[in-house]
Amino acid sequence: MTSPFDRIRPEATTPRRVRDLAHTFDLSVAAGLPPGDGGPTVTSVASDNRVVADGDLFVALPGAHAHGARFAADAVARGARAIITDGAGAAMLGAATGVPVLVAADPRTVLGPVAAWVYGAPGEHLTTFAVTGTNGKTTTTYQLDHLLRALGFTSGLVGTVEMRSGDRVLPSRLTTPEAADLQALLAAMREDGVRTLAMEVSSHALALHRVDGVRYGVAGFTNLSQDHLDFHGDLQSYFAAKALLFTPEHARCGVVVVDDAWGERMAEVATIPVATLRTTPARDDGGHAADWVVTDVEPHGTGSAFTVTHRDGRSLRTSTTLPGGFNVANAALALVMVLEGGAHLEDVAEALDASGGLAAVVPGRMEVVGAGGADAPRVVVDFAHNTEALELALGALRPTTPGRLIVVFGATGDRDAGKRPAMGAAAVAGADVVVVTDDDPHGEDAAAVRAQVMAGARAARAVAAQAGPTHTGSVPSAPASVPTPSARHPQARTVAVHEIAPRSEAIRVAIAQAAEGDTVLVAGRGHETIQDVAGVDVLLDDRVEARAALAARPGTGRNEGTTTP
Numbered sequence: 001m002t003s004p005f006d007r008i009r010p011e012a013t014t015p016r017r018v019r020d021l022a023h024t025f026d027l028s029v030a031a032g033l034p035p036g037d038g039g040p041t042v043t044s045v046a047s048d049n050r051v052v053a054d055g056d057l058f059v060a061l062p063g064a065h066a067h068g069a070r071f072a073a074d075a076v077a078r079g080a081r082a083i084i085t086d087g088a089g090a091a092m093l094g095a096a097t098g099v100p101v102l103v104a105a106d107p108r109t110v111l112g113p114v115a116a117w118v119y120g121a122p123g124e125h126l127t128t129f130a131v132t133g134t135n136g137k138t139t140t141t142y143q144l145d146h147l148l149r150a151l152g153f154t155s156g157l158v159g160t161v162e163m164r165s166g167d168r169v170l171p172s173r174l175t176t177p178e179a180a181d182l183q184a185l186l187a188a189m190r191e192d193g194v195r196t197l198a199m200e201v202s203s204h205a206l207a208l209h210r211v212d213g214v215r216y217g218v219a220g221f222t223n224l225s226q227d228h229l230d231f232h233g234d235l236q237s238y239f240a241a242k243a244l245l246f247t248p249e250h251a252r253c254g255v256v257v258v259d260d261a262w263g264e265r266m267a268e269v270a271t272i273p274v275a276t277l278r279t280t281p282a283r284d285d286g287g288h289a290a291d292w293v294v295t296d297v298e299p300h301g302t303g304s305a306f307t308v309t310h311r312d313g314r315s316l317r318t319s320t321t322l323p324g325g326f327n328v329a330n331a332a333l334a335l336v337m338v339l340e341g342g343a344h345l346e347d348v349a350e351a352l353d354a355s356g357g358l359a360a361v362v363p364g365r366m367e368v369v370g371a372g373g374a375d376a377p378r379v380v381v382d383f384a385h386n387t388e389a390l391e392l393a394l395g396a397l398r399p400t401t402p403g404r405l406i407v408v409f410g411a412t413g414d415r416d417a418g419k420r421p422a423m424g425a426a427a428v429a430g431a432d433v434v435v436v437t438d439d440d441p442h443g444e445d446a447a448a449v450r451a452q453v454m455a456g457a458r459a460a461r462a463v464a465a466q467a468g469p470t471h472t473g474s475v476p477s478a479p480a481s482v483p484t485p486s487a488r489h490p491q492a493r494t495v496a497v498h499e500i501a502p503r504s505e506a507i508r509v510a511i512a513q514a515a516e517g518d519t520v521l522v523a524g525r526g527h528e529t530i531q532d533v534a535g536v537d538v539l540l541d542d543r544v545e546a547r548a549a550l551a552a553r554p555g556t557g558r559n560e561g562t563t564t565p
């Protein structure tokens with residue numbers, strides 16, 4: 001069992017003199033650095049006292065809840081040999097820490113570069129690929145990882161699900177680790193002989209300087225839609241945080257999906273060379289021509305085959321095993337990022353042929369936990385937890401659902417309340433049966449969160465029942481390759497809307513009442529295994545619950561077992 005304080009760190013380190021550190025980063029010395037050439041050294045860096053090891057530099061950051069300086073005494077007791085903090089932190093510490101205290105005006109902004117310096121710029125030893133965007137980061141990162149391995153590289157991975165350096169694997173606490181942890185991980189990768197890295201970079205990470213100190217080889221942008229406004233305030237600020245990745249400080253070149261207007265804007269504001277990629281037909285409002293285009297998308301097994309063509313005529317046909325138009329976009333982005341990173345098209349084509357196309361298995365992303373048939377519904381667990389993702393996930397499953405499409409989902413407490421009714425409406429637009437339940441309530445009253453989702457669902461259901469074909473007008477439209485609910489249902493339709501909690505019961509009821517030919521989509525939590533209910537960690541894995549519910553169906557035993565399409 002891993003603890004939230006486990007980290008992947010390098011085993012061999014080089015001592016760095018604190019004096020050189022102060023000089024290199026122009027840090028003032030508040031206390032404890034003796035005169036002369038020698039003096040204390042540090043070998044590694046931590047920004048949380050609970051992970052400090054002997055020889056660390058402890059960086060005490062001001063936070064929204066506490067000042068890291070509060071934990072400095074414990075950090076020193078655990079072996080910290082020096083501290084960097086801000087003026088307020090230095091004032092809190094006084095002169096009694098027993099180790100040198102260096103002061104930076106904004107320690108968060110120096111943490112990444114300082115950690116990179118301590119570990120000897122480990123990111124520079126890797127060929128690095130970074131993916132940002134509202135949806136698709138994890139999937140695209142796994143596809144990158146799949147392709148890089150198919151090309152023969154030992155590849156590292158950092159993202160929402162896990163961190164991987166060679167044989168060392170840890171579940172993730174954050175999508176993008178704090179800067180000190182990230183640099184330690186990169187140093188471990190160098191040690192483990194890792195050559196390439198596929199990693200997710202969240203908007204929080206960019207805004208909070210977690211990736212300062214890494215300059216990625218290729219940055220990729222998937223898309224942007226409403227999310228995380230509790231942190232960023234508005235969509236413009238959210239976009240601006242993502243745009244930081246497309247600057248020379250953070251990346252050498254980029255690939256931007258320009259299917260939406262945000263992508264086009266990203267390509268315009270980027271201050272690094274970017275290649276644009278269009279994966280859906282150009283919009284009527286005259287989107288720009290793209291450098292790379294996806295054409296000839298056709299059903300292929302559980303996913304799609306597609307062709308990617310550059311404006312210079314280079315072209316490659318391959319496939320993805322994951323369903324839905326958006327997974328064509330994710331696969332194409334991974335592919336083009338590797339090509340723009342310098343791989344030869346012939347080598348990539350050969351590697352893809354040999355590895356079944358872009359066939360990454362992505363935990364909790366369109367993961368089929370019950371294939372359906374033999375008197376049982378198909379059951380799919382997906383991480384869709386915002387309006388657009390929910391709509392697209394439903395759109396992706398509809399074409400292969402002869403019966404009813406049933407969705408079980410909830411909205412997160414303490415986060416972006418604005419998206420709750422919109423998610424309810426998207427569920428009604430895309431499904432035949434909607435079961436509203438809990439996601440992570442965090443500190444909020446779970447029933448109150450459900451009520452807001454239910455309000456959106458009920459309002460949309462009323463409109464759907466009355467207005468017929470035009471009922472989805474208020475819901476953002478899906479890409480052209482995904483049939484819209486109104487196109488599928490030319491008649492006004494009745495959508496059943498239920499509220500069931502707790503989540504395990506909602507999953508059980510939905511699966512118990514579904515029939516062969518139906519698909520049950522359990523959306524929102526994907527690979528997650530812990531539900532935060534008022535600060536209490538409740539063990540809850542949608543895939544485990546779904547398998548148990550399938551097994552509990554009368555006369556079953558034949559439908560469980562994970563398969564990924």
Ligand SMILES: CC(=O)N[C@H]1[C@@H](OP(=O)(O)OP(=O)(O)OC[C@H]2O[C@@H](n3ccc(=O)[nH]c3=O)[C@H](O)[C@@H]2O)O[C@H](CO)[C@@H](O)[C@@H]1O[C@H](C)C(=O)N[C@@H](C)C(=O)N[C@H](CCC(=O)O)C(=O)O
Nearest residue numbers: 047048049061062063064065066068071174175176202204
């Ligand atoms: C908004 C945000 O990201 N906040 C992060 C930030 O919190 P904070 O500034 O409030 O820190 P704090 O709790 O006041 O602590 C201040 C300092 O004291 C340290 N500390 C704190 C307590 C202690 O006992 N000992 C200690 O040393 C902390 O490590 C920190 O350096 O620094 C903390 C320490 O690293 C993070 O845990 C915390 O992430 C919170 C938990 C979080 O939920 N972040 C999410 C929103 C996030 O970053 N998500 C994105 C993905 C989003 C997506 O889905 O796309 C991600 O990259 O994961």
Ligand SMILES: Nc1ncnc2c1ncn2[C@@H]1O[C@H](COP(=O)(O)OP(=O)(O)OP(=O)(O)O)[C@@H](O)[C@H]1O
Nearest residue numbers: 134135136137138139160326365382383384389393
């Ligand atoms: N390109 C895409 N466009 C829209 N929706 C997508 C796309 N790719 C995946 N999704 C949907 O979003 C969900 C999350 O996908 P994924 O985990 O790959 O994205 P993410 O950006 O890592 O998400 P998060 O930031 O929330 O961790 C999927 O389960 C799927 O429903």
